Amino acid sequence: MISDERKIYLKNIKKDKLFITISRIMILVIFLFLWEVLSKLKVIDTFMFSSPSKIINTIINTDNILLHVLTTLKEIIISFILGNIIGFIISSILWFNKKLSLILDPYLTTINSLPKVALGPLIIILVGANENSIIIMALLISSIISILNMVSYFNSTDPNMIKIIKTMGGTKKDIFFRVVLPSNLNFIIDSFKVNISMCFVGVIMGEFLVSKQGIGYLINYGSQIFNMNLVLTGITLLILLTIILYLLMELISNKIKR
Amino acid sequence: MNTILEIKDLYKNYQTIEKEIIVLHNINFKVNEGDFISIVGPSGAGKSTLLSIIAGLEDYKGKIIKNDITIGYMLQKDYLMPYLTILDNCLLGLKINKKCKKDNIKRVKDLLIKYGLEDYIYSYPDDLSGGQRQRAALIRTLALNPDILLLDEPFSALDYQTRLNISKDIKNIIKNEKKTLIMVTHDISEAINMSNKVIVLSNTPSSIKAIYKIDYDFDDDIIKNRTSKEFMEYYSRIWRDLND
């Protein structure tokens, strides 16, 4: 039986939620509407700031737009998977080997605080002006921070839980797989989630530096020929891609977290 | 009675960057099969350290003679893994030791059923009360079939009512399973009630101040014991040892 008081309470929560969702959508709709109308009325210079309809037009009519999106997506996925694998393996090694972790700590911290874009020219010379440079850039941006985070999660595992495994005669391997890993699972998943945005940043940065296709290339090219419409189209595509990947990650992580 | 564990001239220091901590200073005692030994002493005396040494988790100076026995160790809190079911928690030791065979799994399940956790075999620890969790932790420790059980203040995280009941339960479980017990507690009544020997440790660097043999089989009812002359006699002697 649900009491009247509770019914009202639940109804109010629903109402609040609905209000928030509607407000969010309204902001977007009003923004796009104003943008479109003001550019039609020539209050906004469409040469500089384009307009929603022009952007949609560009997306539909530009050759190879899908190719650019897929290129960027592919680079993000590759660097995301590689970054997580590398990050996970290195953090595990550092957990197993405390001394190594202490020795490398200042190096990791320094590399982490370095603006990775400054390394761009070096990466291009080392790896060549191709897609590999883009992926390396994304890996540098995503994996260093994820290594630092994961190691600190691993090290903060409850020592009493570890003691339990030791009392049963467990080895370091047992401790890792039976306590450290499962008790930090949620943190690991969250770190994967952060990684996807890091890879995004890295890939676009890489595409700015070297590329013949991709959304980053589109934006960069657009700005060089002063085609602001192309630039804004690129940014729109980026936003759409971010939203899709974010929702996908939420979905997957909720599934795993149960 | 045959001796299954003997501690001889045991010393223990901890080294930290700042200083050397002298914890145990010349500890000697024997444990016979079927003994229920309680260790009492001021906090920081090294009671937990002593159990950890016996369990083989700490190095030490001196001699510990174990005649091919296995030891089970239960910590102050249950520390059940929240991501494992009660059954999986209890099977942890068997899995680690690669003894997770059918008959062992059945034995653990039987223990869970026998000691009132039948409905919780596939539950997660969060669904259990404090007392139930403590029982599950004990069964996890029993799963490897140890000869000696070490319990470190096993009831101190529980409220008083649960504590009275669970200490009775756990005493009976360990008696039923014919194990030897070494338990740390700071509750004198609990010590007298549960054991046949009470070891009193002094302040650090701690040594053994006295060992009391409790020849009396006291009732499980602590309230009733309070009126027993023998019980009060033990109580006041141990209390005086701890307070001078």
Ligand SMILES: Nc1ncnc2c1ncn2[C@@H]1O[C@H](COP(=O)(O)OP(=O)(O)O)[C@@H](O)[C@H]1O
């Ligand atoms: N790993 C450790 N390193 C350094 N000192 C420790 C360590 N464990 C315990 N100690 C010190 O040893 C003394 C005894 O601790 P403990 O055995 O936990 O006492 P009790 O269980 O009797 O309260 C305390 O002074 C404590 O600070």
Ligand SMILES: [Mg+2]
């Ligand atoms: Mg202690």
